[in-house]
Amino acid sequence: MKQIIITVLTQALATCRAQGQLPAEATTEINVDRTRDSKHGDFASNIALVLAKPAKLNPRVLAEKIIAAIPATPTIAKVEIAGPGFINFFLQQDSIFAVVNTVLSQRERFGRSTIGAGQRIQVEFVSANPTGPLHVGHGRGAAYGSALASVLTAAGYNVDREYYVNDAGRQMDILAASVWLRYLELCGEAVVFPTNAYKGDYVWDIAATLHRDNAERYRTAWADVTGDLPADEPQGGDKEDYIDAIIARMKTLLSADDYRKVFDLGLHVILDDIRDDLQRFSVNYDQWYSERSLADSGAVQRALDKLQQNNHTYHHDGALWFRSTAFGDEKDRVLVRDNGQTTYFASDVAYHLDKFERGFDKVVNIWGADHHGYVPRVKGALQAMGIDPNRLTVLLVQFAILYQGGHKVQMSTRSGEFITLRELRKQVGSDATRFFYVMRKSEQHLDFDMDLAKSQSSDNPMYYIQYAHARVNSVLRKAEEKGWGFDQASGLAHLNLLTESHEQALLTALARYPEVIESAAKYYEPHQVTEYLRELAQHFHTYNNAHKFLVDDAALRNARLALILAVKHVVYNGLTILGVSAPESM
């Protein structure tokens, strides 16, 4: 509909130019918006205000000329000048009713758009290190990424959802060491657990599995482990140096093969847990991409070669550096450490090169806000390798703060005490958790009110929306019980009986849905969908309260049922995008 108006305005402007009423150089992008107030019609354009200056005309005079040049269009009933020079468009009633027909025939396809057609886009999200269960911070990234991917799919993009598995690197070594030390404890060794090791209970579980399946095969005397190692933090040493020394010792005491077995057990147990957790959260992936595979396949070396060939690297202090300052970063970054090991950053350069080599037109990374400092170096590396950095969008998700009983829920990632996503889902439920996570725009700090999310009242926006869906269903059931059923053909034939202001408002709301999807996709903002659904549900509940649907007049009754059935479809479509269920009854 909006497109029709833009087309019509484009034609009108061309006519004005042809008649010499508007200078040829007076051009601008045509802006058409829905009006806030129905007195201003259905759509409005500010075109006359924008072009008034270049046209050297009073905006209202220019608006007159534009309106005079607008070709007759069946869907437009009336065009008016208002205020300082707005052009207001009033739609034909028939084209307003048409949305019901469209929704009922397209059903779950209603709202899909083609703005992304032919474009491949990758959304990478969560990608938490498999060193422990997901916590509530990851949950927000999961809900947001998943909803965004669905929005983009609805907008016509070919979307690929990916989880980057950090299955290499120091943190994973620390996990392997943590598992092994707990295992030694189970074997009866008097282990003093390192300050910097992972202390969560899940580490005990993995160690127990290791012990159950392998008995004492990996056992070493604790004295042989610590031997001549530096002191840990409580003894005045450095906890980082200490844990690194433990890892090195573990690698010498176990064969490479055995080390890998312990390492992989931890990795697989935790990754399986994460997979399970996300699946229960209705978050699914097309690809789980292994960091280790980048090194194994030589992709990391290829990326380093590429940077070196393009003269963007140098050697210093025994390390290989990327000159990221040449691309706006605040300092240069190490790719290969003086000990010969590549950095996480080197893997990430290779990973991002690989993403674009896989043929994605656009790549979206969803990161925690604490990683924002990382953006310039990754974009810099892409540019250094000859890839347009604007094809990569990094979306930063701020932290979620949980509130319960009016108080902030204390969280500490230290000593393994944190609220897991699983625990949150268990307490609040998957639907409400997902809804609350995406209710706010991602760059906003989120105050997550667990009591509200759990409450089954209209105060809870998710229940409010779900209830609209269930309520339509309830009315339809009642129609069956009364022996009337629902005659869709009759309803569609009598849409012109829907003249109440509540009905008109609802029709407009339904027609807005495709625009909301496009906007949410364009700005990567799924929260627009939650906002919209709340408004739609509100229009519905208000209507329900003001008018009876199941009236004796069959024509009116069927028309109303057609309208509310359309509402049901749209609520379903929107909730589905958000990963929230739409119950038939509540």
Next chain:
RNA sequence: GCCCUGGUAGCUCAGUGGAUAGAGCAGCCGCCUCCUAAGCGGCAGGUCGCCGGUUCAACUCCGGCCCAGGGCACCA
């Protein structure tokens, strides 16, 4: 110090250059003989952090300042 986010009603937040800045909650007053009251209506509530600038038009864009949170590794 530098970099990223925020600052809009008592609280939580929409508002992505337009018309009189909106919603939910909290507060006050009302609405079930009726398809689910898990609902609806009304009242009250604002220096859009502050100061400049751009524009016909600024909560929105630009600059400076103040406040809050986060980030500034040869960790991941």
